[in-house]
Amino acid sequence: MWLMSCPDSTMSFLRPSALYKLVNIAYPSFRWMPCQSFAFLSWPGFEDLLRLLVIFLLWSTFCELRFIPSSSMYPTLRVGDRVLVEKVSYHIRSPAINDIVIFQDPTQKPGEEEQRVFIKRIVAKAGDLVQISNGWLYVNGIARKEEYIAEPLTYVSNLSRVPRGHVYVLGDNRNKSYDSHVWGPLPIQNIIGRYVTRYYRPSQD
Numbered sequence: 001m002w003l004m005s006c007p008d009s010t011m012s013f014l015r016p017s018a019l020y021k022l023v024n025i026a027y028p029s030f031r032w033m034p035c036q037s038f039a040f041l042s043w044p045g046f047e048d049l050l051r052l053l054v055i056f057l058l059w060s061t062f063c064e065l066r067f068i069p070s071s072s073m074y075p076t077l078r079v080g081d082r083v084l085v086e087k088v089s090y091h092i093r094s095p096a097i098n099d100i101v102i103f104q105d106p107t108q109k110p111g112e113e114e115q116r117v118f119i120k121r122i123v124a125k126a127g128d129l130v131q132i133s134n135g136w137l138y139v140n141g142i143a144r145k146e147e148y149i150a151e152p153l154t155y156v157s158n159l160s161r162v163p164r165g166h167v168y169v170l171g172d173n174r175n176k177s178y179d180s181h182v183w184g185p186l187p188i189q190n191i192i193g194r195y196v197t198r199y200y201r202p203s204q205d
Contacts, residue, residue, distance in 0.1 A: 062088050064193060066102060066119070072171035072178065073119055074150050076100070082200035083119075087193035095122055095167050095188060100195035103169075107183050119195065120169035120179050120186075121148075130168050132157040132181060137170070148172050157181050165189070 068081040077083065085102050095101060098121060105116035124130045124139050131138045135152035138144070150173040162168050166185035171177025180186060 062086060064102075065199075066117075068119065072173050072176060073100070073121070074173040074176075076121075076148055076172045077119070077198065078201065080202040081198050083198050084196045085193040086196050089194055090188075090191060095125065095191060095194075097122055097125060101167075101169065102192045102195065103186060103190045104192065106186055106190050117192065118178070120171050120177070122167045123170050124162050124168035126162050126164045126166055128162045128168070129159060130157070130162060131159040149174055151175060155181065160184075167191075 064085045064087065066083050066085050068077045068079060068083065071079055100119060100121050102117055102119045105118060108116050123137060123144065129138075129140050132153055133156050135154070136143045137146065137153065153174045155175070162185045165188055167188060168180045169186050170179045170181060
């Protein structure tokens, strides 16, 4: 969001003449071309267009807007919610417990055209022992108190250790979620980004 608050002066150095010089430095073969060949750089509105292009490129690199298509994260997120996802923090730190992440389906086979993307909550990380029993999630032998889940778990899972380079993810709507209790720990390399906030929720009938 900070990109939108930057004053116009921050990009004032991108003047047509300066850009022409930069092009000549980066691509010496262009030096034979007269400056008039770059006349489009002085078109009205060109600098505004350039600013929008830079903002778009930065935005697409650092953030994504996503739509929630299922109830697997209910009640935290509902069908139709629009959410903001950032893609920077995991280049600086490791995924943490309770982070809500979007990721590529680890069961998707190479060559499939449609990319399946899910959103779940991290409940355990590498080295943790995970077990689901008697309606509770146990991590390292301790039952997790989770006020955000829709209802107690109705399934069980054997005790297993999360391997290095992986995390264990579950939907908040535990009994209606396709997650690690079905296909196992999630490779961290599959994570696209971290949920930041919900910016829109459709009206409930």
